[in-house]
Amino acid sequence: MTDKEIAFVNAIKDNEGIIYKIARMYTNSSDDVNDLYQDIVYQLWRYFDTFKGDSKISTWIYRVAMNTSITQWRKEKRKGQKVDIEHLFLKQHESYDGQFEERLDIVYTHIKQLNHIEKGLMLLLLEGKKYEEIAEVTGFTSSNVGTRISRIKQKLKKQITKN
Numbered sequence: 001m002t003d004k005e006i007a008f009v010n011a012i013k014d015n016e017g018i019i020y021k022i023a024r025m026y027t028n029s030s031d032d033v034n035d036l037y038q039d040i041v042y043q044l045w046r047y048f049d050t051f052k053g054d055s056k057i058s059t060w061i062y063r064v065a066m067n068t069s070i071t072q073w074r075k076e077k078r079k080g081q082k083v084d085i086e087h088l089f090l091k092q093h094e095s096y097d098g099q100f101e102e103r104l105d106i107v108y109t110h111i112k113q114l115n116h117i118e119k120g121l122m123l124l125l126l127e128g129k130k131y132e133e134i135a136e137v138t139g140f141t142s143s144n145v146g147t148r149i150s151r152i153k154q155k156l157k158k159q160i161t162k163n
Contacts, residue, residue, distance in 0.1 A: 008048050012041060015061045018127055022062075025112065025123055026069040036072055043068045055136060062124065062137045070116045110159050118152050125149055 001009075012019070023036040044064050051060050111122050117138075124134045131149075135142045 004048070008045060011048075011057050011061065012044065015058050018058070018062065019065050021127065022065045022069050022123060025108075025119055026073045026116075036069060039072060040065045040068045059133070059137050066120050066137075070120075073116065106160060107156070110156050113159075114152065114155075118148070118155075121145065121149055122152055122156075 019037060019040050020033070023033045023040060027033045027036050044061060047064060051057065111119060114122065120138065121134060124137060129137070131142045131145045134140075134145045134149075138145065140148070
């Protein structure tokens with residue numbers, strides 16, 4: 001393997017969790033998640049030479065993954081609504097907490113109903129990113145990120161308590 005291929009594989013391994021989470025957020029079935037994941041990795045490989053190192057590799061991967069997901073989501077939206085037969089479950093562990101899983105599914109269901117910018121912001125927040133990092137990924141100012149996230153949280157809280 002060349003140095004470029006090794007660097008790429010390491011970058012994907014280090015960030016595959018967020019790639020998977022983004023793919024999961026913008027799809028409705030495990031097959032679609034896998035397809036989008038592959039498409040994101042393909043786009044990352046395709047544009048790997050364009051990464052200049054001006055930001056962290058993880059920031060660049062977030063941007064490519066989000067843009068690929070949003071583009072795919074828009075294409076699917078034009079095709080029409082799909083009916084999701086399958087339910088996505090997180091990997092079950094021996095200490096399975098059904099109540100936690102149920103609450104998590106409710107939160108993800110409501111996050112999926114947000115617009116693509118709000119989804120992206122919440123995904124980055126749930127990933128544990130600070131406002132400054134989110135601002136770097138999205139291009140918003142840190143204070144704008146904080147304001148938007150605060151409004152999104154209020155919106156989600158209102159939707160979840162309504163149900």
